[in-house]
Amino acid sequence: MNLKRHKKSIAAAILIIIIAGSFFTYIKLIKARKNVVLTVGIFSGSWSSPSENTYKILNDAIRKFEKIHPGVKIEYPSGILKEDFSEWLSQKILLGKEPDIFMVLPDDFNVFSSTGTLKNLDKLIKKDKAFNRNKYYKAAYESGMYHESQFALPYESVPTLMMVNKTLLDKEGISVPDNNWTWDDFYNICKKVTKDTDKDGVIDQFGFYNYTWKDAVYSNGIKLFNDAGTESYFGDARVEQAVNFVKKLNSLNNSYQVTSQVFDNGKVAFRPLSFSEYRTYKPYPWSIRKYSNFEWDCIKLPSGPNGKSVSQLSTLLMGISSRTKHEKLSWEFLKLLTYDEETQKDVFKYSQGISPIKGVIESPKNIEEINKSMPSESSLNMKILDDIMKSAAVTPKFKKYNAVMVKADNEINKVIDEKENLDTLLLILKREINNMLAN
Template sequence: MKKRLRTFLIAMLVCCLVGIFYYTQKPVVLTIGVFAGSNWNVPSPDSGKIIDSAIKRFEKTHPNVQVKYVSGILKDDYSAWLSKEALDGKLPDVFMVLSDDLSTYAKVGMLESLDAYMQTDPDFNQSRYFSTTLNAGNIYDQQYALPYESSPTLMFVNKTLLEENGIEIPNVNWTWDDFYAICEKLTVDTDDDGEIDQFGEYGYTWENALSSNGQALLDEKSMKSTLQNEDVYSAIEFVRKLNLLNRGQNVTSEMFDKGKVAFCPMMFSEYRTYKPYPWSVKKYSNFEWECLPMPAGPSGYNASQMDSLLCGISKMSSKKKMAWEFLKLLCYDETTQESLFKYSQGVSVLKNVSTSKNVTKYIQEDAPLDSNYNLEFFDDMMEQAITIKKLDGYDQLYSMADSEIRRVIDTNEDIEPAMQNLNDELNILLEKQ
């Protein structure tokens, strides 16, 4: 009897030990939410390599952890997929956040506030970020996401066209006056057929003008429209003045591609896509480039708008400490951030990465012909960049403003009363939200 009891107890002990061993060895699964391709709507077949490499490095330093994600989700489907996962209680522990979605996700409680993590982690120093990129993930006075990748808007210059006309490339502190003077000189009828066929600029908008004159569509803190302002009036007047140079001619992207236009604002990510085969198809092979920050208005500075892809932690996650470590690997690790320049089209959100020798090499490889970019202004430009935070209702607000401002630019209507009326209408719309 005693022998049977002893055998039974030994068997139970072995079972318990096996169970404990199995439980402790069972991998911890960390889920992440990502989408396939580029955030910037350009071809990006290698962007997945960045995530896969980060996962491999994380699993190597965390041997009992498996990082999993659903592959093949397109960017256009990603927001809807993520919302459904949240409704089903299956929100990934760490997930990418489109800039358009930050406000909504923070408001409905999908995102964990990162303030405490940032303040208590001795290995985290937020001063390593460009302040503008870090601010992109801050909304409602809390940090809900870290920036993963950014893309500023720069002014790209047809260097060949300027040189052929004896015009020097403007310096990085150029102004609206410099911009207009060059556009005026280059907007001409080159073949004397009575129609202008060479132009100063393509794609410069009222938004570009507002940003570089120290203004915005609305104040994010007061949630009031700010169009009733002298600096707004002068920005819209400047765009109207530029458009009048074209004498009713519609300047197109094809004209720019053919080297017939001097200036074009372009996201850095968009430019980088054109160089690598096969998407380039020699698109810009007939002229050399320079890139500059945007021209400064009289009340502003050389400010560019910037968009950022963000990354956050699920409020529902049961593995938040581990999620924070993986979040840092994506958004704070220099190896990951440097690989953005090799496999993606945006720029790093970390100061010292964007100025490294390897990064300079990657960017230079994208320069057409013998162009040799001088990116010494890059740090200053990133620090001065403006992020448009799309709070609830922003799209409707913007659509209404854009339609009216474009109409005013295309007419001789008095700008000041038109903007005052639009300002009142936008504020009424904001009060209803």
């Protein structure tokens, strides 16, 4: 009995030592973290307009994080507008005072990842057994990749939809197309509705506004560049096919330049629209309906003969500074903002884009909550968003992408209304852009 009692006493003593050791380790950790301050760089609002909801989402995440990590404080500057954010962040980077974690706009990502500003996340991802990239939509996740390495995680995505003027189509006896419609369907409807309604000899009703050659290319099964950004494919027959389709559409307008005002006045049947704009134009809490003189809804973009209904995806990313002194804590907070489903549900609820997390979009509870803010006549549902996100095209990730696309856009737009041999012009453009990529 004495031996058993002795063994129990030893076990109890060992347990006390372990608990005490753990307690003192915990206290030591808190003391070590007492002066740790993580900084975050964000802009006010979402894609289209300023909003205090940005800070609500962030503040909720900060409270949760600081509760889990005693002694750590998170700070951020407020009041920076989206249009000023890139310049503000660039100045901080030049001074070596950039935040530990910061938002990365699509146009800035290639520069920040190629110049070593952003931390390469590959090792952090590999070590974190709780992290699963498959929780994200593929295109959204790959928006944060540069040369096959991950430099940022997606915070909020904005796909492109086709806005449909239901009132105009109803007047012309035309049904709203389903989500399997094609270029031929698009053209035939545009041709039917384009007309001179007041018989004064001038066309005053149109089929489309702001449908571009890039919209057509994405939906015709062709990428414009290889993954490395060393070669372009502007000479491909599918690119020519896409540009010719837009030329054919434009010919319906007899050289009249349709404007956004014409669309706003209800005189245009179709307009590609980013989801952030779609949410901005919906009733409270997604702002006041802009187009009050006609009913409208959104569907997928039409598919080309060699492709599917695909649109380019814009994604607001978040990354970690390569110079952060708090790598592990920065990674944990980055995950809380971009990977945690509760935070991402709030991003979807309060911002103008959608969550890049599949589970947030696929959740019936989330769908029900978001749909409460949708007008009763809207046919847009989360299934459409899910389909669009699954098929979305990723913007190429190489340093010279923005520069070569400006040239391509200028040259192709010049010939949209001209009658020159398009295939020759595209071959010349391909050669010139490949030279740009090589130098």
